[in-house]
Structures are given as structure tokens and as C-alpha cells.
Amino acid sequence: MSVEKDCQHLVEEIVKVETKAVVENSEENPYAYLERDFSSENFKIEIKNLPKYYGISEFKKLLNQKLNLNSNKIKTPRRNSPYAFVCFRNEEDRDNAIEVLSKFKWKGNELKAAFAKPSADPLVAKRKGALEECSDRKKAKTDDLSVEERIKLSTTPLADVDYQKQLESKQEQVKSILTKLANDLSHQNLEIKSYIEAQKKKYDGLPCELMQIKHCDQIDGYRNKCEFSVGVNPETNLPTVGFRIGAYVNGTTGVAPVDHLRHIPESMKLAVRVSQDFIRSSNLEVFNAEFQTGHFKQITARVAPDQLMVIIGIHPQNLDTARIDELKNNLIKYFSEGPGKEARVTSLFYEEIVKKSPGEEPTPATHLWGDTHIYETIMGLKFRVSPEAFFQINTKAAEVLYQSAIDLAEPTQHSSMLDVCCGTGTIGLCFAKYCGQILGLEIVPQAIVDAKENAIANNITNSEFFTGKAEDILGSVCYNSKHEDVFAVVDPPRAGLHQKAIHQLRKIKKINRLIYISCNPKLATKNFVDLGRPESKYMHGDFYVPVKAVAVDLFPHTQHYELVISFKRWDLIKKELEN
Numbered sequence: 001m002s003v004e005k006d007c008q009h010l011v012e013e014i015v016k017v018e019t020k021a022v023v024e025n026s027e028e029n030p031y032a033y034l035e036r037d038f039s040s041e042n043f044k045i046e047i048k049n050l051p052k053y054y055g056i057s058e059f060k061k062l063l064n065q066k067l068n069l070n071s072n073k074i075k076t077p078r079r080n081s082p083y084a085f086v087c088f089r090n091e092e093d094r095d096n097a098i099e100v101l102s103k104f105k106w107k108g109n110e111l112k113a114a115f116a117k118p119s120a121d122p123l124v125a126k127r128k129g130a131l132e133e134c135s136d137r138k139k140a141k142t143d144d145l146s147v148e149e150r151i152k153l154s155t156t157p158l159a160d161v162d163y164q165k166q167l168e169s170k171q172e173q174v175k176s177i178l179t180k181l182a183n184d185l186s187h188q189n190l191e192i193k194s195y196i197e198a199q200k201k202k203y204d205g206l207p208c209e210l211m212q213i214k215h216c217d218q219i220d221g222y223r224n225k226c227e228f229s230v231g232v233n234p235e236t237n238l239p240t241v242g243f244r245i246g247a248y249v250n251g252t253t254g255v256a257p258v259d260h261l262r263h264i265p266e267s268m269k270l271a272v273r274v275s276q277d278f279i280r281s282s283n284l285e286v287f288n289a290e291f292q293t294g295h296f297k298q299i300t301a302r303v304a305p306d307q308l309m310v311i312i313g314i315h316p317q318n319l320d321t322a323r324i325d326e327l328k329n330n331l332i333k334y335f336s337e338g339p340g341k342e343a344r345v346t347s348l349f350y351e352e353i354v355k356k357s358p359g360e361e362p363t364p365a366t367h368l369w370g371d372t373h374i375y376e377t378i379m380g381l382k383f384r385v386s387p388e389a390f391f392q393i394n395t396k397a398a399e400v401l402y403q404s405a406i407d408l409a410e411p412t413q414h415s416s417m418l419d420v421c422c423g424t425g426t427i428g429l430c431f432a433k434y435c436g437q438i439l440g441l442e443i444v445p446q447a448i449v450d451a452k453e454n455a456i457a458n459n460i461t462n463s464e465f466f467t468g469k470a471e472d473i474l475g476s477v478c479y480n481s482k483h484e485d486v487f488a489v490v491d492p493p494r495a496g497l498h499q500k501a502i503h504q505l506r507k508i509k510k511i512n513r514l515i516y517i518s519c520n521p522k523l524a525t526k527n528f529v530d531l532g533r534p535e536s537k538y539m540h541g542d543f544y545v546p547v548k549a550v551a552v553d554l555f556p557h558t559q560h561y562e563l564v565i566s567f568k569r570w571d572l573i574k575k576e577l578e579n
Contacts, residue, residue: 040072040087041118043094048083048114051107057499059084062106069097085116121290147235147256151243156557159262163219167553170561171213174551175206177521177563181546182207184525185532192532192545192570195577208565211550214404216396219556221265223393224303224376228272230279230286230296230313231255239286241276241299253289262557267344268301271310274340275299284327287315295319297353302385304395307374309347310335311365311387316352332369347371349387364388378402379430381458389450390423397554401517401562402430404550408566409487409515411435416481418488418511420470420501425451427489427517429460437482438463441473471500478508486510491517496524502531506541514544514567519554521563531567545570 050059056076063071063086073087088094094115101113145153152159158166185207186196199207216222233240234254245254259269279286285294298313312331316324328350334340335348351365365387373384376391378399385391392398405427411417411434419428422440424447432438432455440463442448451465466477478486488511490497496518497505505514514531518524531544544567552562 039118040089043072043088043091044116044118045086045088045094045098045101045113046083046116047086047101048112049109050080050082050084050111051109052082053080054107063097067100067104069093069100071097147233147245147254148260150245151256151258152261154246155243156261156263157559159557161557163556166556167213167215170551170553170559173559174210174213174521174549174561174563175204177525178206178208178210178546178549181525181528184529185545188529189532189534189543191534195545195573206549208546209548211548213551213553213561214400215553215556216394216400218396220262222395222397222556223263223265223268224391224395225393226258226264226268226301228258228275228299228301229255230298231289232286233257239276239279239296241272241279263555265303267303267308271301271308271343271345272299274335274343275310275312278331278334278340282327282330293317298351300351300387302374302387304374304376304385307346307371308344309349309374309385309387310343310345311349311351313351313353315354328366328368336369345370347374351387378426381429381454381460383424383426383429383454384450384457385424386446386450389447391426392554394554397552398426401552401554401564402427404552404564405489405515405517406431406434408548408550408564409489409513411487412485414483415485415487416483418474418478418481418486420474420488420490420505421492421497422451422465423447423491425454425463425465427491428463428465429454429458431489432460432463436462439477439480440465441468441470441477443467443469469498469501471498471504474501474504475508478510481510485512487513487515489515489517492524492527494520494523496520496527499530502527503540506531506539506543509542512569512572516565516567518563518565519560524563528565543570544568545573547573 056074060071060074063069063074070088070093071086072089075085075087086097088097098113098115101111104111182196182200182205186193196207203209228241229244230239230241231244231253232238233242233256234245240255240257242255242258245256258264258272279296282296284296287294287297295314295317296312297315300311300313302309314327319327331348331350335343335345348367348369349365350368352363354363356362373386376383376385376395378395379402383391392401409417409431411431413436415435416437416439417428417431417435419425419431419438419440422428422442423444425440428438428440428451438460440448440451442451442465445467448465448467455463455465464480466473488505490505505511516524516527528546530539532546533539533543535541535543546565547568548566550564552564554560554562
């Protein structure tokens with residue numbers, strides 16, 4: 001054995017001995033969790049000397065596809081960090097990774113891999129005072145507030161601010177984002193620099209026209225879905241259904257009540273209270289995140305006019321079939337004819353929430369009683385909503401959002417619309433009467449089933465829906481279009497579109513304009529810039545330029561909003577300028 005491997009082996013043994021010593025002591029030991037349940041922290045390595053520039057998805061591809069190392073979890077302290085921690089599912093995979101990565105060259109850098117100590121349980125560490133005190137004064141102040149005040153501050157921080165002031169603040173945030181976009185595009189793409197500079201003079205520093213922020217009249221009780229945690233209120237020490245006071249990683253597991261929050265409708269608050277009463281009267285414990293014990297974990301509520309869906313989330317632990325069946329029967333009896341009848345639940349489900357392996361699909365919720373779905377109405381169309389379906393959480397404001405997207409797209413009966421990340425088809429079907437053809441694509445098969453059902457239920461015959469990743473099927477779907485005028489609408493998750501999807505949107509020449517709906521514009525800014533970068537060996541296809549934007553407030557009393565931007569191909573803009 002070489003001296004280097006000898007030293008490495010010694011380091012591993014020392015770390016193992018230290019970890020074993022601290023694991024043996026349980027309740028106040030920040031490493032006790034390692035023996036209570038499987039954790040990939042037991043099989044962690046540190047990789048050093050990473051290249052100056054790399055993407056996290058690129059790093060994952062290197063580890064799992066090129067080198068076949070079967071990594072389970074990757075943690076980096078910041079973007080392009082020179083080191084990273086990688087966890088595995090077993091000792092064999094971990095040791096193999098150390099051997100393969102040691103002295104492996106990536107982007108000119110010779111990597112170094114070594115055994116790493118597991119992370120401490122943050123909850124126990126905080127309890128022991130092992131974590132540094134927070135230097136953030138704002139957080140320090142929140143620790144002195146009641147649990148109700150802390151929840152209000154974290155979920156609806158603008159609840160005490162005049163609503164008009166909230167709208168003005170969000171409009172200014174959008175201006176700031178677009179101002180930065182204008183500067184980035186001008187810097188990144190010299191071909192449009194003069195055009196962007198002219199736009200900035202015309203629109204007060206912005207790259208395009210920005211309309212006044214839009215909203216709907218209902219600003220309280222607007223949420224149609226909430227996922228409530230089940231835990232213990234640290235002030236009353238009673239089982240409580242509500243929101244977590246803080247993240248586990250910050251050493252917090254307490255749950256606070258939600259009766260005082262403005263954005264939750266009264267029917268949902270009542271469902272929370274009766275669910276809480278059932279849990280307090282049950283002989284089953286609430287879930288304990290620290291020790292992974294207990295059963296009641298989450299209550300999900302979805303509301304629609306005269307409808308209420310409740311999903312009871314349970315960790316089954318070691319309950320046998322008979323005990324689970326007894327629980328299900330008790331839930332049915334409680335909500336259908338017992339004290340829970342007060343909540344007027346129309347749809348009741350049972351869901352088992354357990355830790356899944358990477359790539360493993362969650363277990364679908366089991367229907368217990370009542371209707372299997374609830375139904376929402378947007379722009380005169382009726383949509384079926386299942387327990388797991390994505391649906392905009394503010395139904396009335398969603399109408400404003402979708403109408404804004406339609407106005408920016410300017411569709412005609414000679415237009416084909418590509419609904420990218422279509423979900424259950426809500427956006428595309430709302431566009432249907434304004435377009436000649438709707439083509440939707442979505443990665444989740446069940447969502448496509450729901451989209452097709454929604455089209456049939458609303459007698460919409462000009463729509464088709466396809467299952468697959470946008471980056472894989474966008475081209476083939478697009479070439480099903482019947483019209484010369486083809487535009488795309490994207491409403492991706494918070495993090496934005498995958499880079500490959502951006503490439504496809506640029507490469508497919510039939511698409512002449514794009515409507516991008518973002519629920520987190522700051523995160524989506526990279527997408528905006530990538531759409532406007534010049535063509536290169538890394539970025540193929542003709543680029544887009546923003547031409548109009550509008551914000552829509554779907555989340556009153558919070559800092560969040562939706563931003564809709566209309567992009568158009570540069571070649572089309574040039575022709576318009578020439579004319």
C-alpha cells in the first residue's frame with residue numbers, strides 16, 4: 001500500500017472511531033441519528049480541487065453517468081465552490097468513488113477525494129449550543145416573538161402593509177429585474193446593444209414596455225391549497241396542525257397555529273381545527289422529525305366553491321394492516337358523521353408519507369370517502385383537480401394571469417400555441433378559443449391524462465397533449481403544428497427551464513415568439529439572458545428579445561408575484577424596424 005493510501009486509511013479509521021464514540025450517547029448527541037435510521041451521511045466523501053467554473057448538473061452527470069459512481073446526494077457551499085461533499089448509499093460505493101476520483105482530471109484540474117465526517121444533526125447541535133449564534137439582527141428579533149407572530153412574519157410578511165403599497169413595491173422590484181436584464185443583454189449581445197440602449201431611453205432604463213401590475217379584488221383568504229405540518233406547539237406543548245416555525249436545518253421543529261393568517265380561507269381554517277381535534281384525541285403520536293417516530297405528519301387541504309378536499313398524511317411506522325384500516329375507518333366516521341362533519345369535507349384521502357430513495361415515486365393518496373376530485377373554474381372552463389395535481393393557488397388571480405398572457409401573445413385562429421410544462425392543461429385550454437391549435441407537453445403522465453379529460457369536459461377539440469421532457473419532445477411536438485404562426489408559452493417550476501429546453505426553444509425556427517411566465521423572476525433571470533445571448537458553440541439557434549412585460553400579484557401580503565414577459569425573435573424585430 002502506498003504512503004498516500006496508508007495515510008488516507010488512517011484518516012478514515014480516526015473519523016470512524018470519533019463518529020462511533022459520539023453516536024453511542026443518544027439524546028444529546030448530534031450524531032445519534034446515524035444509527036436510528038439509514039442516512040447517506042454515513043458514506044460521505046469530500047472532493048477538492050474542483051475547476052473554477054462548473055454547473056451542478058454537469059457535476060452530477062460526471063459522477064453518475066460518465067464515471068458510474070452512484071452518488072446519492074451532492075452538497076456544495078456555494079456556486080462553483082472548489083470543493084463539494086458527496087454522499088453514497090453504502091460503503092462499497094463510497095470507497096469506489098474515492099479510488100476513481102483520486103487524481104482524476106476534470107477540466108484540467110486533478111481532483112482529490114477523501115473520507116468525510118457526517119454532518120451533525122442541527123437540532124441537537126443547536127440545543128447543545130454547538131452552532132454559532134445568528135448574526136442577523138432580524139432573525140434574532142424574531143426569536144423573541146410569539147409563535148403566531150413568527151408564522152405571520154414568515155408566511156405573510158406584508159400583511160400589515162397597505163395593499164396599494166404592496167403593489168407599488170412589487171412593481172419597483174420588477175423594474176429592478178428588467179433594468180438588470182437590459183444591461184445584461186446589452187453587454188452579452190453586441191448585435192442588439194444599440195437596440196436595447198434605444199429601448200432603455202424609451203422605457204426609463206427598461207428593455208421593453210412594462211405595464212402596470214395587475215391583481216384581483218380578493219386579497220384575503222385566496223389560497224385554494226395549503227400543506228400543513230403536524231407537530232408540537234412549543235408554547236402550549238400540544239399537538240398542533242399549522243406551519244413549521246422554522247427549518248429543521250436551523251434547529252427548529254415546532255409548529256404554530258394558522259387561524260390569524262390572512263391568506264388562508266375560513267373553510268380551510270375550520271378543516272385545520274377539526275383535523276387537529278381528531279389528532280389530539282387519537283392514541284397515535286404526532287411525527288417527530290428528530291427521532292423519526294410518531295405518525296401524524298401532514299394535513300393537506302384544497303378548497304373550491306362548495307368543495308373541500310382533505311388529505312391526511314401519515315407515517316405508518318410499524319402499524320400493521322389492521323391498525324391502519326382502523327385509522328382509516330375512524331377518519332371516515334369522524335368527517336362524515338362525527339365532530340369533523342362541521343368542516344363539510346367533500347373529499348377525504350389517506351396518504352402515507354415515508355422517506356423515498358432517489359428516483360422512487362411517492363405512493364399515491366388513497367381515496368377514503370366522498371368525491372374523488374374537486375372542480376375549479378377559470379375563464380368559464382371547468383377543471384378537475386386531483387390530490388396531487390398542480391393548480392395555481394389563487395384561482396381568481398389566475399384568471400388575470402392567463403388573460404394577461406393571452407393579451408401579450410396576441411393569438412389568432414391562424415396560430416398554433418405550444419403549452420410547455422402544461423401540467424393539467426389549464427393555460428393551453430384557456431388559450432383554446434383564441435387559437436387555431438393547442439399543443440401541450442408535460443413530463444408527468446398523470447397530468448397529461450387530466451389535461452385530456454379537461455379538454456373533453458370543456459368540449460375543446462383543437463388541443464393535443466404529449467408526455468415527455470420538454471427538451472426531448474419539443475421539436476417533434478412543434479412540427480405537428482398546422483399553422484405558420486407558432487408561439488410557445490412556458491410556465492416552468494420556480495427554478496426555471498432546463499438549459500436544454502432553452503436550447504430547443506431557440507433552435508426550433510417555427511417558434512416566432514415566446515411568453516414566459518415566472519413565479520420567481522430572480523431565479524428565472526438566467527433563462528431570460530440565455531434566450532437573448534448571441535449564437536455560439538454553446539448556444540445554438542436564433543435569439544429572442546423581450547418586447548413587453550407585466551406582473552400579476554397572485555400572492556397578496558407576501559413578497560411573491562408572477563412576471564409575464566413576451567419575447568420575440570430578433571429577425572422579426574429587425575423586419576419591423578426596417579418597415
